[in-house]
Amino acid sequence: MTAAYSMNRANLNPFLSAIAGDFELIAPVRTDIVRFEAVSDPAKICLDEQPFFPLKEFFFRKHEVILKFDGKRFTAPLKKAPKRVFFGVRRCDLNGVLHQDMVFSSGVADPYYAAQREDSLLIGFHCNEAPSEHCFCGSLDLKDFHDLMFFDRGEAYLVQVGSGKGAAFLKKFKKFFTASDYAVTDEDRFIEGVDKLKVKDISGVYDNPGWKPMVDACLSCGACTTLCPTCYCFELREVPSLQDESSERVREWSSCQLKEFTKVSGGFVYRESREDRFKHRIFHQLDYFKEKNGVNLCVGCGRCITGCPTRIDFVTGINEMKA
Ligand code: SF4
Ligand code: SF4
Incomplete structure (x- = not known):
């Protein structure tokens, strides 16, 4: 108490x-x-x-x-x-x-x-x-x-x-x-009406056809991850000076929704398809992080839905998936 x-x-x-x-x-x-x-x-x-x-x-x-x-x-x-x-x-x-x-x-x-x-x-x-x-x-x-x-x-x-x-x-x-x-x-x-995600364990729905309309509507723009209070992907860049030998190493926000983000040395891209990237975001938020840390990464703020240019509502999408 x-x-x-x-x-x-x-x-x-x-x-x-x-x-x-x-x-x-x-x-x-x-x-x-x-x-x-x-x-x-x-x-x-x-x-x-x-x-x-x-x-x-x-x-x-x-x-x-x-x-x-x-x-x-x-x-x-x-x-x-x-x-x-x-x-x-x-x-x-x-x-x-x-x-x-x-x-x-x-x-x-x-x-x-x-x-x-x-x-x-x-x-x-x-x-x-x-x-x-x-x-x-x-x-x-x-x-x-x-x-x-x-x-x-x-x-x-x-x-x-x-x-x-x-x-x-x-x-x-x-x-x-x-x-x-x-x-x-x-x-x-207690807050009325905020228990909206009815599927509490999404580990069994990875291959559900219900993802398709959401994936088809996704632009891979990364607005969702930018607005998210929990997303933490970043990139490191070297920024050399054009005047002398000095340089800076910079850390900047990035996004798992961008294809370039999973490109590694040699040109291989780990999550080439938009479907893989879209599902990765949702599964990291609602499944993978919990497996490692015992708590969902997502905190249910809804900003990724409000700020999505095509208004993809993954909560409704998951709720409506048929077994
Ligand atoms: S904001 Fe919407 S359209 Fe943009 S990457 Fe996220 S889910 Fe896709
Ligand atoms: S609802 Fe979850 S995934 Fe979406 S922005 Fe909020 S914390 Fe991030």
């Missing part, structure tokens, strides 16, 4: 202003779309919609110089992120961070990811209802993963503490909170 607190609704913006005075505050803001951005004025925060992009880019950066060569020696330009507080993060995106932590911290921990992630504090905002018609987080085994979690209860917020870091942070800003002996229940976490 973890402690819960409450916060009067009128205290939220003063609390966020106080955070912004001490930390970099990052929260959903409406620009052309709703997206996570650094914010100094809490009045600009928009909690009405799921942000179009997840938090991924703040920790696993799209473009990262991991090695520099000045003509004589190599250096690793490791730059630590400032102390950042992320506010308004939905349960799916919090679990997206958890899964990326698993990927980048297992075995030899990735120092570039750690440098961005270490000094971050995650404050969740729990959905009372699904923010998108494509959410299906209720079909996946998501965990309580946050430093603090806010539940909107009208005149007040219920605030759940999820870590020692969250408890220390709350203590620092204790004037905004009231202690309570309430314990967050499964009912508090």
